[in-house]
Amino acid sequence: MKKTKGGLMSFNNFLSTSRNRQISFNNFARPAASNTNSVGILFIMNIDTAICTKSSTPFAEVSKVGYYKDKEEEILFSTHTIFRIDRIERIEDKNADRLWQVNLTLVGNQDDDFNKLTAHIREDVNSKAPKRGWSQLAFILLKLGEPAKSEKLYKILLPQATSDTDRADYNHKLGWAYDDMGEYSKALSSYERSL
Known part of the structure; x- marks a missing residue:
């Protein structure tokens, strides 16, 4: 600190x-x-x-x-x-x-550093989770260090994916969540499915 x-x-x-x-x-x-x-x-x-x-x-x-x-x-x-x-x-x-x-x-909103941080987070989230809604929330949870909560959302989203691109993205992020939780075999499986 x-x-x-x-x-x-x-x-x-x-x-x-x-x-x-x-x-x-x-x-x-x-x-x-x-x-x-x-x-x-x-x-x-x-x-x-x-x-x-x-x-x-x-x-x-x-x-x-x-x-x-x-x-x-x-x-x-x-x-x-x-x-x-x-x-x-x-x-x-x-x-x-x-x-x-x-x-x-x-x-608050009047602080320059706060505004720069907010803009950076918004840009990061929009570039790595362009779909709005639950997918974006799952990514934000992942970035906030809440991989277990993120995992739950991605497991719900995965069967509902309508394209190979979405399935690959959800599997990749699921792998990231498992990696953060130390579940490396699950992470590897998810990463492989994302290919």
């Missing part, structure tokens, strides 16, 4: 946040740092609600229904909300030695 300072990042799940720093620090970051196999990270987020509105970034204030009720002041963000990494610094703490604070700023 240190190498990507100034770059963009997203979380691949719904993101539960709190306006209460102590709850985030004491209940999540510090306990993570006590595990020798992990690092505790406290994300401090700068959120401009105007950016959320302009870029259609879905979020919900859920403090009335969260586990900690009003104490946490919880805000829930949708999957793949994009942030810029502003600053990364070590947190001195007598209870843990692997604690970091990462300052993030929410970005």
Whole structure:
């Protein structure tokens, strides 16, 4: 993460946040740092609600229904909300030695890097999965590191293919999914069928 300072990042799940720093620090970051196999990270987020509105970034204030009720002041963000990494610094703490604070700023459609990334992804998806619909979704899942979900879609699409070109494409992408899952014999079979 240190190498990507100034770059963009997203979380691949719904993101539960709190306006209460102590709850985030004491209940999540510090306990993570006590595990020798992990690092505790406290994300401090700068959120401009105007950016959320302009870029259609879905979020919900859920403090009335969260586990900690009003104490946490919880805000829930949708999957793949994009942030810029502003600053990364070590947190001195007598209870843990692997604690970091990462300052993030929410970005939206007005950000040049975000727009370049979006255009690149769109071009990549359109060039490698020109058919719209389920085929494109399966490819996006593959690119997002979700080969098992992608496999399910390609297995549905394959019997419905109406041309040899589509069958070859689906088999090739199915091979890619199996390769990503470490199922090399299935990958090889799919790649061979794509020829």
